[in-house]
Amino acid sequence: MSIFDYEREERLQFNPEGCGLSTKALRAGQHRSLEGEHSDPIYPTSSFVFSSAREAAACFAGEEEGNIYSRFTNPTVRFFEERMAAMEGGERAVAAASGMAAILSTCLALMQNGDHLVCSRSVFGSTVSMFDNYLPRTGISVTYVNPTDLSSWERAITPETKMLFLETPSNPLSELTDIAAVAKIARKHDILLVVDNCFCTPVLQQPLKQGADIVIHSATKYLDGQGRCVGGVVVGSEKELEEVFGFIRTGGACLSPFNAWVFLKGLETLKIRMDAHCKNAMAMATWLEQQAGVERVYYPGLSSHPQHELAKKQQKDFGGVLSFEVKGGQDAAWRFIDATKMVSITGNLGDVKSTITHPATTTHGRMTPEAHAEAGITGSLIRLSVGIEDIDDIKQDMLLGLAAI
Ligand SMILES: Cc1ncc(COP(=O)(O)O)c(C=O)c1O
Secondary structure (H helix, E strand, O other): OOOOHHHHHHHHHOOOOOOHHHHHHHHHHOOOOOOOOOOOOOOOOOOOOOOOOHHHHHHHHHOOOOOOOOOOOHHHHHHHHHHHHHHHHEEEEEOOOOOHHHHHHHHHOOOOOEEEEEEEEEOOOOHHHHHHHHHHHHOOOEEEOOOHHHHHHHOOOOEEEEEEEEOOOOOOOOOOHHHHHHHHHHHHHHHHEEEEEEOHHHOOOOOHHHHHOOEEEEEEOOOOOOOOOOEEEEEEEEHHHHHHHHHHHOOOOOOOHHHHHHHHHHHHHHHHHHHHHHHHHHHHHHHHHOOOOEEEEEOOOOOOOHHHHHHHHOOOOOOOOOEEEEEHHHHHHHHHHHHHOOEEEEEOOOOOOOEEEEHHHOOOOOHHHHHHHHHHOOOOEEEEEOOOOOOOHHHHHOOOOOOOO
């Protein structure tokens, strides 16, 4: 039998529709070529060739489907998009060059001059910077609300509001927003709800199933999981995603095929990594809460977290990121961080290696002092993205920090 035999080709493909999330993470979006490769192939090509001038013209005119140029589509990027759509339960996904490119593209593709955005005041620092410094240049205005107060969402909506934006749990304080309740408000006013699902990943939370219209990821975090590549993805309905695709295709904030391939590999182990992150983070949060030098721990898995009940209802587990305030302000927080030896001092999170950062002067450093106060980001706050090292080794490192404050 030739390797190009048609029946053999059929056996090379498997459609995991109806399978569980772990199976989808491994097999959705896989399109084997006739070479029969087991792992997903990378297509590092900037453009694609045609069999004739007629075919090229038909593809460019959109009359026939086909790859034209990797700013528009690329097979490896498409495999990643298909896998993410399957895992989040969306009709379509579009990849972007970074999480911020995914957020910007979603906003510019789905809003225009004169429109209004309502955003949770507890979102990633660069999201705030973009909404404060760049979106208004396009004539889109932004109002921030307390994400835990449903009436504040309702009150902020005007006839011009086109989008509600939130992150749950939020970075860095792990504040939760009730997705289903905010989705109900969005539906009532016929506006879009966009959820940044970076902290949970589809393993712990699928916002589309709870009524959100669009899900955004910084793939840089848990989807990669090993701190190798920057990337992002937007997931939602065909109608909205066609607009986002159009913007990215034209604006050029596209994902590289190499990064898409790394994310495909990352997704294969996402479920087992998330389980390990959650287990270690829960143990660390419980332990930190008992330490004398720690003022307060922010982790949705703790019964002391004000939204612990919502976390149990909305998420499958509590995630791998926690924050804590140490006694003694910013000086003590910096001394704590400097005294650790193993955890990496870096702004990234969602890595299998534990990472530590001081949000007020790093990831959220470009926010104004007023915005910090409003969001509750103090000088004594430390964010720990708990990795999958042996828990006793992470505790040992935290003890070095505690001894220094
Ligand atoms: C919650 C959240 N959203 C979005 C982003 C932006 O992602 P990227 O760095 O991939 O642009 C980050 C980055 O830290 C983040 O933590």
